[in-house]
Amino acid sequence: MNYQILLLQLLPEAVLVFTALVLLGVSVGVESKRSRPVTPRLTIGIATAGIVLAFVALLREPAQAGSGTPLVAMDLLARVGKGLALALGLLAVWLPPARGESRNVGEFHALMLFALAGLLLAAGTNHLLFLFVSLELASLSLYLLVGFPRTAKAAEASMKYFLFGAVSAAFMWFGLSLLYGFSQSAMLPVIGAKLGADPGSLLAMAGLLMFLAGIGFKLAAAPFHYWAPDVYQGGPATSVALVSAASKLVGIVVLVRVLSLGFQAAAGSADWGNMTAGWSLWLAVLAAVSMIFGNLLALAQTSMRRLLAYSAVANTGYLLTAVVANGSKSSGAALFHVVVYGLATLGALAVTAAVERERGDDRITSFAGLIHRSPFQAVCLLVFLASLAGIPPLAGFFGKFAIFSSVLAESTREGNPGLVWLVGLGAVLSAASLYYYLTVIKQAFVFQSGQSDSGRLPASHALCIGVAALALVLLGLCPTMISASIARAVGSLMP
Amino acid sequence: MTPAWTIPSAFAGALLVLLLPARMAMASRVVALVAAIVGALAAGVSCLARLRDPDAGIWSFNVPWVPEPGIRFHLAADGLALTLLFLTGITAIAGVLFSWNVEKRPRAFFAWFLTIIGGAYGVFLSRDAFLLFVFYEIVILPKYLLIAIWGSTNKEYGAMKLTMYSIGASALILLGIATAYAAAGGTSFDLMHLASANYSDGLQAWAFPVLFLGFAVLAGVWPLHTWAPTGHVAAPTAASMLLAGVVMKLGAYGALVVAMPLFEQGFEQWKPVIAGLAVTGILYGALTALTQKDLKFVIGYSSVSHMGFILLGLAVANHWGLRGAVMQMISHGIIAGLLFGIAGRVVYERTHTRDLMALKDFDLWKTLPGAALGFTLATAASMGLPGFSGFVAEISVIIGLWQKWPWLTALVALGIIVTGAFSLRALHRAFFPERSPSDAPPAKLPPLTWPEISAIVLLLAVSIAIGLYPKPWIALIDEALRSPLFQSFLTQP
Structure with missing residues (x-):
């Protein structure tokens, strides 16, 4: 293996990890020298620089395929997924921790960069073992980020997140070992070829089912969503923004990649009147349950963060609907929607954080009269919620x-009711x-x-809200800005 | 001036109003009025140009928008679109004039108002199903906010109910359009493309009612009309005018240019059901209006009744029926705007009541003679008396109905009689009460202001002009109905 090529291939992730180490060093240095903690402004600046550098590194032409390690996939889906995850991660970094949460911001932002590095690695691999390790790198960082403020609420949220996450990781791990036992390889294309020769294998199906349960947890699909409301409510807004946007995006990228490369032969069908066992059917059930649960439970919420958590569950349902159709257009639509959903939820969380700064809680009634207190926040909130709706x-x-039109176009043919x-x-x-x-x-x-008595928002907080809102308007008027490259990325994997 | 001016005038006006400093309330009114006049002028001038030179090609604008799913920014102004643009423009001017005294956050009020106008222009001009749906959906949030912030009686309930009905109906439309798109090959949302595709009978049998119902809810089809009276009553005057005058027409227009041309065989199957619902709506709306105590509720239910004529004309689907349906869209738009304007703005703002019994004490024909005269004429127009636009429209629908289902005309005639009854009852109780000499003398009311007078005169003039000389409108509509879009379902007697 050529380590130089490996480094070049993983340059974005390397930049992120290096920046995280710099952050840790700077925060220790500043604290010991000036005997007071480093300011969020400085750490946000450093983290921003790191993410921008990682993005620049990503824009470089990829190294020759095959000359590096087989662990890293350098296809277009990986690059587009990483780029979008970096963008969503950057917006989350701009959301500063609340006043009580701003101890050790250096560590906080370093953890965010570690999580982001894990997500990037997960988005770009065809190797199931490497995928698992990357996802765990991201997850462990996220558990810590959710519990960072050391309040009882945050600790509870972090604990729930960790316990559910650990169980789902165990499921995923067991599923992966079954898949390895089936195919003697952790490489997706090899598994795909083996499965093509033996499509009904019980071993492979059991392994896939467990793997999907693990991914369902990451995506907060019902019935694996029980952690979501508590994490959304208890964790710092910044961490939740990362969980809801970048992490969900990578979850969809991973799902599309794994299913299209490894399990085309086990798709089954969720078409009306023609249902056969396979991941399409399983995911269709998850999608339906998520949409029903998420939307109905969101109706009853009085806390904005819990409302956003259930809306996250509902949106997972829409995203899975697109994955079920198993076509390149619908998968592209899922990727587009997860970006847009991430922007809107992240923005809504940022406005919620601003309201919490002023009012001290996130009850929906605390939003009363926002248009008079801060027209900027209110109008942006309107953009976020209207986009979610x-x-x-x-x-x-x-x-x-x-999503809806491409799923119909791909599933209904010759009078077949498909996924209507x-x-x-x-x-x-x-x-x-x-x-x-x-x-x-x-x-x-x-x-x-x-x-x-609205205190001024920190500049980066306002920037986070404004950029997210602007992006939603621009992407609505001109979706091709990202949908074209998403379509090419997905098209490179699926015919 | 071409129809190209309409959509930008409304949206630019909305943006400009928002950019004004907060204290310049007067400037925001003027900007809104200018924006409305520009749009109406553009529509009117385009109508005249079209009439003068009917052989020239229609104005259109067609550029790709999102190439991947096949969405084009395709606008075109045939006679049908032009007449409805004109209606929207006139309603916009009258709405701004009737809202001249809005003091609470006038900038936001006019911005949302103009957004609805812009969305309506967009729907009438769109020739791409996706684009039409985008404009159709743009009006949902402004409607909610106009009612919830500036409304009266039970405003939050009325606003939420109206919005949930609208968005629920939109879900059906989305499903219908996406189904047609998928079944037509998944390459283009262009209306002509979708209309010329072949859909299987099984698909049409379920997709047509889904798509049609989605549009018909906004057109106030019985029994899903209940959002209309509560919404109209809760809304501020200008929003009531827009809702009844323009927004309900968006639903009827969508049914005519999207649902019916796409799934013509499904339409053929469901025609009798639509006609049955329409006639039920005519009778039910009229009978319910007969028992209302609130003047605005009377007008709200009368809208349900009058919208029944539009749906009936669509269901008849012969030349007279469709012509009558479109004429009724224009006519009811003008007349409902006038009735809501006088009841909600001129009367309510002075008396602070719309209760028919309480209005008795004001002796309005003496204290507000101008309003009484305007309302009398508007009532006459609403009853469909000759000389007003309503007559032309309803007689056309009835002729069409006679050719198709003669026995149904008896029921419709009954509806017209009840319409006369409730209209006269409301007019009588509200404006010409019987008072004994011993009653306390009525309180003095402020006289009509010039914006009110000009709005009333404008709407009345248009209604009478159409009623006395309907020929140019009929010419515009007939020319549009010859479009290939409608030939698949337009039956010749």
Whole structure:
């Protein structure tokens, strides 16, 4: 193995890890020299520089395929997925920790970079063992990030996240070992070839089922979503932003990659009247349950963060609907939508964090009169929630429409009803979701607030909100900005 | 001026209003009025140009938008679109004039108002199903905010109910359009492309009702009409005018240019059901209006009844029926705007009641003679008396109905009689009450302001002009109905 090529192939991740080490060093140095902790402004600056450098490294032409290690896939899907994850990660970094959470910000941002490095590695590998290790690198960092503030709530959230995560990792691990036993290889293409020769293998199906349960946990698909409301509510907004946006994006990339390269022969079918066992059917059930659970439970929430958690579950349902169709257009639509969803949720979390700064809690009633206190935050919140609800001209509308129309186009042929049942369910529930988003919009725009003593938001916080909102508007007016490269990336994997 | 001015005028106006400093309330009104006038002028001038030179090609604008799923930014202005653009423009001007006294956050009010106008222009001009749906959805949030912030009676309930009905209906439309797109090959959303594709009978049998119902909910089809009266009553005056005058027409227009041309065989199967629902709506709306105590509820239910004529014309689907349906879209848009304007703005803002019994004490024909005169004429127009636009529209629908289902005309005639009854009852109780000399003298009310007078005169003038000289409108509509889009389902008697 040529280590120089390996380094070049993994340059973005290497830059992230190096920056994280610099952050740790700087925070220790500053603290011992000036005997007070390093400021968030400095660490956010360093982390931003690291992520931008990683992005630049990513833009370089990839090294020759085959000359490096087989662990690293340098295909277009990996590069596009990594780029989008970096962008979403950057926005999360810009969201500064709240006042009580700003001890050891150097460590905090270093952990964020470690998590991001893990996510990037996971997005670009065809090797199941390496995939597992990368996902665990990301997950361990995320468990720590959620529990970082050392409050009881955060500790509870972190513990729940960790316990559920550990169990799901065990499932995934067991599933991977079964898959290895089946094919004597951890490489996806080899597994795919073996499975093509023996499509009904019980061993492989059991392994895949367990693997999907593990991914279902990462994506917060019902019924593996129980950690989500507590993590969203208890963790620092910054950590939750990373969990909800970048981590979910990578989950979808991994799912698309694993299923299309390794398990085409085990797809089965979820078409109406023609259901056969396979991951399509399993994921269709997960999708339906997630959409129903997420949307119905979100209706009853009084806390904004819990509402966003259940909306995350519901959106996982839409994303899985797209994956079920097993086509390049629908998978592209899933990737587009997960980016758009990530931007909107991240932005909504950032506005929630701003409201918490002022009001001390995230109850939906605390948003009352936001339009008078801060027109900027209120208008951006409108953009985020309207995009989540799928109102044009925002990108969320295009994302949902692309999912539903491409799934129908790929699953219905010659009078076959295909996935109309799943799309119909999704369309109706997605319409119902406007209700709970509107309850927040109503508070922000219709009601009056009691007092108004808005302290200024830190610049990076406002930047995070503004950039996310602007991106949603621009992507809604001109989705091709990212959808074209996503389509090429997915097309390179799927015919 | 071409139709190209309409959409940008509304959206640019909305943006400009928002950019004004907060204290310049007057400037925001003026900007909104100018934006509305520009849009209406563009529509009017385009109508005239089209009439003068009917053989010239229609104005269109067609550029790719998102190439991957095959979405084009395709606008075109045939006679059908032009007449409805004109209606939207007139309603926009009248709406701004009737909202002249909005003091609460006027900038946001006019910005949302103009956004709805822009969305409506966009729907009427779109020739791409996706684009049409985008414009159709743009109006949902502004509708909610206009009612929830500036509304009255039970506003949060009314706003939420209306919004949930709209978005639920949109889910059906999305499903219908996506199904058509998938079945037509998954390459283009262009309406002509989708309409010329062959869909299997089984698909049409379920996809047509899904798509049609999605549009029909917004058109107030019975029994899914209940959002309309509560929404209209809760809305501020300008929003009531827009909802009844323009937004309900978006639903009817979508049914006509999307649902019916795409799935013509499904339409053929479901025609009798639609006609049945439409006639039920005509009768039910009229009978319910007869028992209302609130003047705005009377108008709200009368809208349900009048929208029934549009759906009936669509279901009849012969030349008279469709022509009548489109004429009724324009006519009801103008008349409902006028009725809501007088009831919600002129009367309510002065008396602070819309209760028919309470209005008695104000003796309005003496204290507000201008409003009484305007409402009387509007009532006459609403009842479909000759000389007003409503007559032309409803008689066309009835002629079409006679050719198709003669026995149904009896029921519709019954509806017209009840319409006369509830209209006269409301007019009588609200404006010409019987008072004994011993009653306390009515309180003095402020006279009509110039924005109110000009809005009333404008709407009345348009209604009477159409009623006395409908020929140019009929010419525009007939010319549009010859488009290949409609030939698959347009039956000749």
